[in-house]
Amino acid sequence: MKLSRIAVITGALALVPLFAASTTIAQTYPLKPIRLVVPTSVSTPIDIVSRIVADKMSAALGQPIAVDNRPGATGIVGAQEVLKHPADGYTLLTIMMPMSVGQSIYANVPFDLRKDFEPVGQTAFSYNVLVVHPSVPVNSVKELAALMQAKSGKLSFSSGGPGTPAHISGELFKQQTGADALHVPYHQFPQAIGDLLGGQNQFMFAATPPVMGHIAARKLRALAITGPHRISALKDVPTMIEAGYPDFVVREWQGFVVRTGVPRDVITKVNAAIATALATDEVKQLFAKLGADAAAGSPETFAKLIGSEIDRWGKLTKAANITVQ
Structure with missing residues (x-):
């Protein structure tokens, strides 16, 4: 019995440095510039929104955010690039609606969006x-x-x-x-x-x-x-719903994720920076010109959206027999 109690206490003490390290990282983060991988070409709507938000996030976090465009294979190229780097919060990825589709249409996707990445926060609907x-x-x-x-x-x-x-x-x-x-x-x-x-x-x-x-x-x-x-x-153009198709809603969403393993406190800090950015009048005005809606929310809310979109488009692509080799 004593040995069992000693083992439990010893195990608990062993975890103390890990919690302390996580807390220290969150308190000091970010200590250096952050990299944002955008999986599209420059000047696409996804890229433009990413840059608008990153610019305001940079001010909130006190560090520059460098945008690195890595287009290709419906986001696969960009996602693979992020997975090459440590789970320390210094490499973000713009995730977008087509990547939820890619999970079902590509034969061998080298990652699982739900398991290999952690949502930080959504930025926009368009x-x-x-x-x-x-x-x-x-x-x-x-x-x-x-x-x-x-x-x-x-x-x-x-x-x-x-x-x-x-x-x-x-x-x-x-x-x-x-x-x-x-x-x-x-x-x-x-x-x-x-x-x-x-x-x-x-x-x-x-x-x-x-x-x-x-x-x-x-x-x-x-x-x-x-x-x-x-x-x-x-404003004079009706929605598909108004045009007679009540079940026709397609929203091109986007937001930021990190590779799985980034400390939770770091994710919380970046999520707060996203919310701060989206709340500015300048961002709201720029989004309006793009026909986009700001979509701040928790990592959990964003995770639910990503999961539901993977399921929704998986059913459609299967029914339509859409595949990419």
């Missing part, structure tokens, strides 16, 4: 806009669905690649309308927009900021927003 080329004789979502059914797979929609919000939104639209259309993926978003403007493809669920000018110039016609509410940047 929404795509369904646009058509002016030559397409439709003025509403219902008319587009009817045309798709009449043409029987002869219309095509473009995207920036497999698993992107533009692709997933198109597949969801096909599923909910029972109509068919050809998906034409591109390696880069600008290429997808270019061929849409040229009339090679007829429609696209496009990220809002890059197509605003084309909509204003009437080079593209906006039919609906994929979010649950209208956005100020396109």
Whole structure:
């Protein structure tokens, strides 16, 4: 009995340095610049939002945050880069909606989003806009669905690649309308927009900021927003719900994660910096111009969102037989 008590006491004492070390790290963090890996190219909406938030977080944390763009394979390249570094809170990763899709469409994803990363906090929701080329004789979502059914797979929609919000939104639209259309993926978003403007493809669920000018110039016609509410940047454009599709909501979310093992107190400190950044008037104004909503919240809330999105899109991609080798 005495030996058992001694063993328990000894074990408890052995943990004291670990707790002390964790507390010390949290109290002094950050002591050096922080690196933020963004898994997209420069100037994409994901990149722009990441930089806006990182800039304000830097002021809150008292250290610069350097953005490192690592595009490729729907976020896989960037995620792998983060996993190469220590779990000390000095390497953050922007996680985005397409990465939840990637968990089911890629044959051999070298990590598990739920196990290998810990959510720090969400930063934003943004929404795509369904646009058509002016030559397409439709003025509403219902008319587009009817045309798709009449043409029987002869219309095509473009995207920036497999698993992107533009692709997933198109597949969801096909599923909910029972109509068919050809998906034409591109390696880069600008290429997808270019061929849409040229009339090679007829429609696209496009990220809002890059197509605003084309909509204003009437080079593209906006039919609906994929979010649950209208956005100020396109206040006259209805949502897919208003257009007659009550179950059609696709939100392109993003936020920050770290590799599993980062001290909890460090995660809490970074989460607080995110909240501080999102509460500033400047960030709110910049987000409004991008058609985005600030989405501050706890790590636990963000974890639930990530898990639910992995499950939701896993079912859709399986039903649509979407895979990437």
